Amino acid sequence: MGIEKCSRCGFCKVNCPIFRVMLSETLSPRGKMILLKKEIMDEVFYICALCKSCEENCPAEIKISEEIKKIREKLIKNKKETEANKKMIENIRKFGNPFGKIEEGKIPRELYCC
Amino acid sequence: MGFLEEVKKIVENENVSESDLDKVVYAFDSSYLEGKTNFIIWPRNVDEIKKIIKIANRERVKITLRGGGTGLVGGAVPENSVVLDLSKMNKILEINTDENYVIVEAGVILDDLNNELENKGLLFPIRPGSHAVCTIGGIIATNAAGINAIKYGKVENWLIELEVVTGNGDLKIVKGDEIKVFCGSEGLYGVITKAKLRLTKSIKKTTISKLALNNYEELMKAIKEFKDKAVALEFIDEMTSSFLGMQPAMYLIAEFEDDSGDIKEKEEIEKIMRIRDGIYAALVSNNYSIITDPQVHVDKLPILLKEIKKMGKPHFGHVGIGLIHVHFKPEEVGETDRLYELVLKLGGKISGEHGIGKLKQKFLSENEKERIMSFKKRYDPNNVFGELEWV
Structure with missing residues (x-):
């Protein structure tokens, strides 16, 4: 189901880990659907855990995480990428993990998450 | 100093936004209306709200109140106004199991409250369809009903006391008959910041009958x-x-x-x-x-x-x-x-539980408009809150 079916009911926010911590509508799945409908491309689409909890509660059965992935692809094509994202990919290529060089018994200094 | 600069001194910078993205998103609620906002404020306590409203009253800045943003009639849609989002006022302050009441801040989500109460064998029984997302302040402002209204009635039946910041920025404790003025007032007379709610015992048994008619x-x-x-x-x-x-x-x-x-x-x-x-x-x-x-x-x-x-x-x-x-x-x-x-x-009401908001004002009778204006005069004389299309 596409984003045109979004009625902005807000049920997607219920278990969204980003919204529950940040309490910002703009960072919530509903906020992102509003931005998508307005065709606004922004790095805010990287602030999503792709956990799909929003999809569990969406009455219109919108594949929200798929929509966000598509936008991320477009953002990368347009060179709109976060520094954290670049670093994470570089670390995976170089060290096989997103944290960079890990010394035995030590916690990585920078923690990146996809 | 302008309103925004003064507000920034009251709340930390992260609790006020004039970003283009936020302005786009906060122009909506769950209705089909689209509004326009200048900036968004997330107050964290009643003292901040009092100060913000005092400045808004002095500077004649319009404020639109927002809870879960699940309203269906545009009550939280701003019209060239500042959005005051109560989401960060989300603390359950007291659960009293002897006298069966709870004191909560306005931004507490209804299901979060009932999840806490369930552990103590208690329940706030009003259950609108948006129970997982809506806030206590929002359901008081709309006097919500819901699926169990036939037994439990509306929110107004479950309120003991409200804390409200009026249009002058004054703090008011609302009790008795006056509760019915603010319950269902849809953010027109003041900011509901805190509520003392009556509770019932949690439901132990459920049976159902399903009839094809x-x-x-x-x-x-x-x-x-x-x-x-x-x-x-x-x-x-x-x-x-x-x-x-x-x-x-x-x-x-x-x-x-x-x-x-x-x-x-x-x-x-x-x-x-x-x-x-x-x-x-x-x-x-x-x-x-x-x-x-x-x-x-x-x-x-x-x-x-x-x-x-x-x-x-x-x-x-x-x-x-x-x-x-x-x-x-x-x-x-x-x-x-x-x-x-x-x-x-048919002698009915155009809204049984969602409210009038911006979508249904043209259906208000002259008596209803007069009633609203008399309370506006008393609690919000400079019309800081809400938009009335006939004013």
Whole structure:
């Protein structure tokens, strides 16, 4: 189901880990659907855990995480990428993990998450 | 110094935004309206709110209040105003198990509250469809009802005391009859910041009866039979039942907190509850995303239901209190006026639980407008809160 079916009911926010911590509508799945409908491309689409909890509660059965992935692809094509994202990919290529060089018994200094 | 600069001194920078992205998103709630905001503030306590409202009153800045943003009539849609989002005032301050009350900040989400209360064998029993997302402040401002209204009534029946910041920025403790002024005031007279709510014991038992109906006479007979025993009486029309994957027919689902229902097996009850709770979702996914909430006297239901059937719109509702949710497609919004005119002719209300907001102001009577203006004069003389189209 596409984003045109979004009625902005807000049920997607219920278990969204980003919204529950940040309490910002703009960072919530509903906020992102509003931005998508307005065709606004922004790095805010990287602030999503792709956990799909929003999809569990969406009455219109919108594949929200798929929509966000598509936008991320477009953002990368347009060179709109976060520094954290670049670093994470570089670390995976170089060290096989997103944290960079890990010394035995030590916690990585920078923690990146996809 | 301008309003924004003064506000920034009161709340930390991260609690005020003038970003373009936030302005786009906070121009909406769950209605189909789109507004415009200058910036958004997330206060964290009542002292911050008092200071912000005092400045807004002095500088004649308009404020639009927002809870969960789940309103369906545009109450949280800003009109060239500043959005005050209460989401960060989300603390449960006291649960009293001896006297069965709770004190909460306005931004607490209803289900979060009930999850906490469940551990102590208690319940705040008002259950609107948006119970997982809506805030306590929001349901007080709209005097919400919901599925169990036939037994538990509306929010106004469960309020002991409110803390409110009025349009002058003054703190007011609201008790007694005055509670009914602020409950259902839709953010027009002040900011509800804190509430003391009465609680009931959590529900121990549920049974259900599900009836397929051949006509409205059967519906009325069933309502009469169950009205004093049931906690919820939900009607589903043929069109809605087909969207739910049921055999297309009119149904009445009656819920009881004792053994009165025919269905007693937990699994079967849960199956029916899932269908009932999925009605809104089924209608939205079939493009009927505009929901209305007219209410008539229960005796007038057959006339109303026959007319809605003629209009060809899917509908369901809390028939025990005469409240029907009629759904429309976005392109059919203009047809809602016909429904409201019919409801007023039947002596009913255009809104049983969603409120008037920005969408239904043209249907207010002169008496209702006068009542609103008299309270505006008393609590918000400089009209800091809300937009009234007739003013």
